[in-house]
Amino acid sequence: MFFRPSGITPESLFLSDHGGGPIMTVTEDEHGYGKGERFGALLRKYRNIAGLTQQELADLSAVSIRAVRDLESGRVRRPRKVTVQLLASALRIEEPHRVALQIAATLPALRTDEGQARLTASLSATSGLIGRKAELLALGELVRSRDRRMVAVTGLGGVGKTRLALEVATRLNAKGVSVVWTPPSAHAVTNSRSLFVHELVRNPQGDLRDLDALIDTGQTLLVIDDYDETSLPTERILQLLSLYPRLCVLLTTRGITPSVEASIFPLSPLALPRTNHTYDAAGLAEVDAARMIMTNIGLTRPRLKLDETAVAAIAALCQLLDGLPAALDAAGRLTLVYTPDELLDELSRDPFWTVLSAADGCPVFKAGEVVRQAIEALGPSAWNLLRSVAAHDGCWSVEESAALARQTPVDAARGIHCLLLRGLIRRVEHANRSYFQVLTLVRSAITGGAQAV
Known part of the structure; x- marks a missing residue:
């Protein structure tokens, strides 16, 4: 820059x-x-x-x-x-x-023959999106809405924010929406034009009207992947939105501050198998989190018999890894060496256990580091709330968390909102009431039951 x-x-x-x-x-x-x-x-x-x-x-x-x-x-x-x-x-x-x-x-x-312009990123995905049907529909509607011109997908690292944004951008691109993906990465086929956008958007002295050649009168989607407010001031994005009425900005970020004038879209981990429920292989494959592990098993060990023991181990792995896509994918790749039961034994001793680091050419997912960074980004009030509820096994409500943390219900609700945006807790569906639960990986990091690496 x-x-x-x-x-x-x-x-x-x-x-x-x-x-x-x-x-x-x-x-x-x-x-x-x-x-x-x-x-x-x-x-x-x-x-x-x-x-x-x-x-x-x-x-x-x-x-x-x-x-x-x-x-x-x-x-x-x-x-x-x-x-x-x-x-x-x-x-x-x-x-x-x-x-x-x-x-x-x-x-x-x-520039096109008409003197206008369109920069369309050539987007690619190496695998299909598992689950996320509701999220894909909701995020697509938000991005297309003229009332929601800046949308921020938030959540814990490894939850699939980039993958979801890629799927939304790909579908919109197929419908004629121009897509600009920044920063240039392996997720989008980029060239010097993409680099130009990347530099200009981040250069506080640059004239944003230089993008006239890239943003035409039709709808354009600017995806800013892994958004960091410290390196990209929000004012810069607001200037873009003011200059180009048909522009929509989609951010992916591990956390968002109240100063960002965006519609927040918190992304939770994948749906988990029900506890105390007996599945067969076909039934478990219908659960999003389990399907991610089982897809890898089909690739690495297609002859592995998914008997009652293996199915139970896969269900337990999903719970232990919180349905976090990156963690599930890493565990699934390890089935080339370990059976599901062996993997469960290792991860039960240490949920942050890693082996075969990038031996298969895939990036390493360091769950411990991701969780630690998310916790360290919390303010004192949210951290106190998280530490208090992490010691409580099971689900809890706003009122119960307030009592555990010795906070007012209003302060507890604010803390829960922050923890949800960071992806450190998840909602638990219950009729007519809101309940929440700390992620297993987060509880392990806080209580010291496992070594975060």
Whole structure:
């Protein structure tokens, strides 16, 4: 990211000796992100700073004088990559400015024949979404609603926020909605255009109107994955929404502060098997949390007999891992080595037990670290409430939690709201009353019954 320090003028630059020749170095945002300059204007600016004529630049770069003139005048708007590299080398500019030229060279390609624009992320998913039918429908409706232009999906790390956002974005994209996914990641096929959006949105000095070439008059969805308010001020997003009435912003975050003017969508773990209920393999496969483990078993050990013992062990694993998708997926992959019963024995001794760290090429899910970070982010009141109810086995109501934590019901309700957004507790369905329960992994981390790693 490139930022413009305050008090620096466009003329604040100097030439320094580096590697045997002068290298252009600037001490402010001279690369043009903040001014929305396109390739021709940016090339002319760098050439003037270097003190070169068009002919001299052509001679140094081996690019024809006609090409230099056509580029600077805008008659040629899409230079080849090799041309950009030759010009940058001849100008002897530093890496940030090379990137600026490369990005500027791609901007004209974003315009359609009608002079408008659409940037559509090529989204991909490696596996189907397990469960989440109700959440998918509700989140899709929120994103499409003009009254809810900023939606934040919150929850514990590993609960599937990114996966759900990806599914919503994919479905909307198929219906003609433009999608911009930032930051660039493996979840979306990205290129220099995506990098341009990523840099511009996070650059407080950048002119957001540069996105005119990316956001057209149709509906556009901007997904900001793993949102961090400290690195991306909320005011920046609000400016975007003000500039583009057809834009909707979808955030995924492990926690949200009251200053964020977003519709909050807390994502809970997957549905768990019922306790004290006897399942057969087919019946257990209908439960979302169990289906995630059983899908992996089908891949790793298709000949494993899911008898009564194995089915009971899988159901117990789901309870022990709280229906947290990332934890269930990791446990399911371990069935290549362990039987469900063996896995249950290991995790019963230590719910944060890990083995075969990324041996199969998949990222490691460190449940202990995720839980610890979520707990450490709590304020004193919410932490006191969580510590008090974690010592209580079973479900509890607002009034009961207030008594346990020695708080007023109002303060307890606020604390429960915070814990739900962080994903540290879950709602327990009960007719006409609200009950809650601390996640098993969270209770283990607090009581010290297992070592969080």
